[in-house]
Amino acid sequence: MRTATSRRQFMTLLGVSAAAVSCGTATGNASGKQTKKLRYQGWSGQVTLPELAEDLGYLGDVQLDWVGNTISGPQDIQSAATGQVDFGGAFNGAVVKLAANGAPITSVIAYYGSDKAAYNGFYVLEDSPIRSARDLIGKKVGMNTLGAHSEAMLDIYLQRHGLSQGEIGKVQPLVVPPVNTEQSLRQRQIQVGVLGDILREKALAKGGIRPLFTDVQLLGNFSAGTYVMTDRFLRQNPDTVKTFVTGVARAIEWARRTPREEVIARMTEVVRKRKRKEDATPLKYWKSFGVAETGGRIADKQLQLWIDWLEERGDIKPGKVKASDLYTNKYNHYRPASASSSSPAPSATKTRS
Structure with missing residues (x-):
């Protein structure tokens, strides 16, 4: 039966408890020194927004450390939750499921979605x-x-x-x-x-x-997935997270306002330089990242839809999670007025929305 198979797969990928996360490794230490290197998984033949942000110089002194590729968002955020990587991205329903299983993770920025060009x-x-x-x-x-x-x-x-x-x-x-x-x-x-x-x-x-x-x-148009980090990582590396999130936000807006041919050329060059024996030819078909909100900011509605879906499926108990508890925008210091600035203006906002 389809339902049994799906749920077994979902539980396997997302059945991570808070105890499991505590066994993972988190970058940073009690001395207060923050990491400047973020471990992550890529996608073969594609350029992720963090990779684009790094190539554009938007990550400053923060470096990405590629540990391999994935084809699964749920696997990617499970790896983040258990400390195998420092951030991971997935469909927001998978984020909800992981949080409902007790993993102390928080979404920090939307990174993909669907619109008339990207769907x-x-x-x-x-x-x-x-x-x-x-x-x-x-x-x-x-x-x-x-x-x-x-x-x-x-x-x-x-x-x-x-x-x-x-x-x-x-x-x-x-x-x-x-x-x-x-x-x-x-x-x-x-x-x-x-x-x-x-x-x-x-x-x-x-x-x-x-x-x-x-x-x-x-x-309709909607942001569908977010990057997550563990709460422990956020506490230990707030400045690094701010640089990362704001840099990714700038990359979203750079891609939105830059001629498509220029974005494709830039991403093709990224693939060429990283020398992973990939075929960059399909990049010529790229059209959009599909992120609906400016700078990838997150709103309750992006998660509530999937909370309702999972509750209806019986995968999580009603009331188990609250959308506003699953994300924060406080590390996202991107503002439209800073789009052409090399140093985005800081935000005074410290709330989730």
Whole structure:
């Protein structure tokens, strides 16, 4: 059954308790010296906003320390929660789930979302008989990970089109690495493939596929994921966190106002310089990071939607978490007036919103 598999996967990836986090390592020490090096996981063939911020010089004396790649947001934030990396990013539903399991983490900035240029679509072959939600019963849907953004969109789509929980359970989400999704779809190993951003545009350029639905069609423009850090890391390294978050915020706005060709050229150069034997060609299809709010600031609504979704699924108890307790904007000192400034003006705000 789909529901059992999904929840087992979700619990495996996000079943991190506060005790588990306490066993992890946190950078910084009792002497008050703050770390200037942030360990993180990247994504093959892509340039993350922190990587872009560093290349633009927005991180100052803070350096990124790449420890490897991931294809899973839930895995990334679990690694952050257990101290294997210093920050991780995931779909906000995964952040809610991790916090509900007792992990002392806090979201500090939104880093991806969906808009008319950057979105996730559920694609089928041009000649596929699949035309409606009901046609998905018994079909395989390939996505990067379970219990995260793509499965949430699939659930919402199926529910809105009147499928019962029993019928929804017969739709089969499968984990397929993003770089293999298009090939798996064209070879008919799956009947639906979730494609986003660069990989979506690359597949569309070849032709032969069509969208069944997209997340923007379901929810409109929205910021979908946030970077998280442990509360312990935030306490020990507040100045480093401020530099990091504000630098990422500046990178968001730089990408928003800079001609697309220039952003692509910059990211292509980042991939070339890091020498990880990656193919930078797909970057030419990049269009947007999709972050809805200025500077990646976080609001209750970005998390409340997924609190409601998880409560409805029975994955968290009603009232277990409160949206406003899951994030802070106090480290985000970006202001629009400082967009062209080399040193963003500090903010006096110390509240979460």
